Amino acid sequence: MPPSSSSGPRPAGRDGVPALRPVPVGAEAELLVRTREIADPGDLAALLPSADPTQTFSWVRRGDGLVGWGTALRIDTSGPDRIREADTAWARAVAGMAVEDEVAATGTGPVAFGSFAFAPSSSAGGTLVVPRVVVGRREGRAWMTTATTLPDGQEPRLPEPEPVRTPGRVTYADGALTAQEWSSAVAEVVRRITAGEVSKVVMARDVVARTEREVDVRHLLGRLAESYDWCWTFSVDGLVGATPELLVRREKGLAASRVLAGTIRRTGDDADDLRHAAQLARSSKDLEEHEFAVASLVRALRPYCASINVPDAPFVLHLPNVMHLATDITGVVDGAFGHPSTFPAHSPGGLGPSSLSLAAALHPTAAVGGTPTAEATAILREAEAMDRRRYAGPVGWIGHDGDGEWGIGLRSGEIGADRRRLRLFAGCGVVAASDPGAELAEAEAKFEVMRTALG
Numbered sequence: 001m002p003p004s005s006s007s008g009p010r011p012a013g014r015d016g017v018p019a020l021r022p023v024p025v026g027a028e029a030e031l032l033v034r035t036r037e038i039a040d041p042g043d044l045a046a047l048l049p050s051a052d053p054t055q056t057f058s059w060v061r062r063g064d065g066l067v068g069w070g071t072a073l074r075i076d077t078s079g080p081d082r083i084r085e086a087d088t089a090w091a092r093a094v095a096g097m098a099v100e101d102e103v104a105a106t107g108t109g110p111v112a113f114g115s116f117a118f119a120p121s122s123s124a125g126g127t128l129v130v131p132r133v134v135v136g137r138r139e140g141r142a143w144m145t146t147a148t149t150l151p152d153g154q155e156p157r158l159p160e161p162e163p164v165r166t167p168g169r170v171t172y173a174d175g176a177l178t179a180q181e182w183s184s185a186v187a188e189v190v191r192r193i194t195a196g197e198v199s200k201v202v203m204a205r206d207v208v209a210r211t212e213r214e215v216d217v218r219h220l221l222g223r224l225a226e227s228y229d230w231c232w233t234f235s236v237d238g239l240v241g242a243t244p245e246l247l248v249r250r251e252k253g254l255a256a257s258r259v260l261a262g263t264i265r266r267t268g269d270d271a272d273d274l275r276h277a278a279q280l281a282r283s284s285k286d287l288e289e290h291e292f293a294v295a296s297l298v299r300a301l302r303p304y305c306a307s308i309n310v311p312d313a314p315f316v317l318h319l320p321n322v323m324h325l326a327t328d329i330t331g332v333v334d335g336a337f338g339h340p341s342t343f344p345a346h347s348p349g350g351l352g353p354s355s356l357s358l359a360a361a362l363h364p365t366a367a368v369g370g371t372p373t374a375e376a377t378a379i380l381r382e383a384e385a386m387d388r389r390r391y392a393g394p395v396g397w398i399g400h401d402g403d404g405e406w407g408i409g410l411r412s413g414e415i416g417a418d419r420r421r422l423r424l425f426a427g428c429g430v431v432a433a434s435d436p437g438a439e440l441a442e443a444e445a446k447f448e449v450m451r452t453a454l455g
């Protein structure tokens, strides 16, 4: 079966067929995907040949991960089922690929990078892209994967890398709401929480960055990796950032998720920060907020797992700008290791629900939506007065067997058609005990990630 439908773009969900809008890779072409081992390529981001954010892909943490460029296959979806439809379309596309994989490890063979809108109604929808070239590294092994169009099967020629450009002078302006308006919106949400409508609402705001020169996504990726090495540095379809929060990873039958909720700003003084970290770990407001987030994640993951492990108490994650309460949750995916699964699997080996179907089940978590989810997201939509687009949505990659990693697209910005303009986003969990001024300061601290990247 060809990896792409030949009948042209289709609206999402018509006749129950997922929207599958391929780029023209050659009418009825199938993809030939080849992976071979390579010598250590050094800094992955430094391999990226072009400044174009739509053709530059990254998912890198502490030097390991995947980068890619070019587009061999693109799947676009939209609407409430945007994530599941992409997952189904991906399984179908993979079935039509010819694969030669001499490494056969996690992240080798066909992989697609993806990014999905936070809200079902957003025009940002969802996208999976198989790049023409992917380079990966993990635990001392490195590989290159190429995706070429059959029957020709010519290896893509590597473009001459363009030099990395700096964005020059950067100015910032309010997005949908001024700081003052946003604080008032937070105060109103606190009132609604106190009145008992919901327990927690995650409120985000946007600011607009304008740069003197067109933004080179590689400049941002380099700076993000430099300062936020412990985060996942991502670039997919114009969304770029460094997220500390893992929505879900599925690898060889195990699922893992890192929940963050409860935040305190770093002061720059190590002794002070340690004192604040101890306060954070005892703060009832933050612990309560964290508890909501962990409980909702576990509730959403449980139906897909044969067993789940949840630590008794969170740890404090130290990042350069903020510290978070963090909990790492792990589970054995239903269908793994011969356990009978009620969920469709990507591979005949039968590892149960794919990483992307798990992401669909978990998104949006209480850490980025609120509690209870449906009511909280309705409130935030109204109170924020903006479309979050891909911010706080799942971003990451999926492999041919359904394994993959999906982060929450935080600490990020969106580069649109005008490459001198970025929308940056940051938010924070609002509970009954929240103070609007403190929440504004917390959002500011989170904006710092992209501000540092812009330089």
Ligand SMILES: C=C(O[C@@H]1C=C(C(=O)O)C=C[C@H]1O)C(=O)O
Residues within 6 Å of the ligand: 202, 204, 245, 260, 261, 262, 263, 324, 367, 368, 410, 411, 425, 426, 427, 428, 429, 430, 446
């Ligand atoms: C919403 C954001 O962050 C989320 C909210 C947090 C909080 O309220 O403490 C912490 C981490 C994230 O789950 C963001 O970074 O924009």
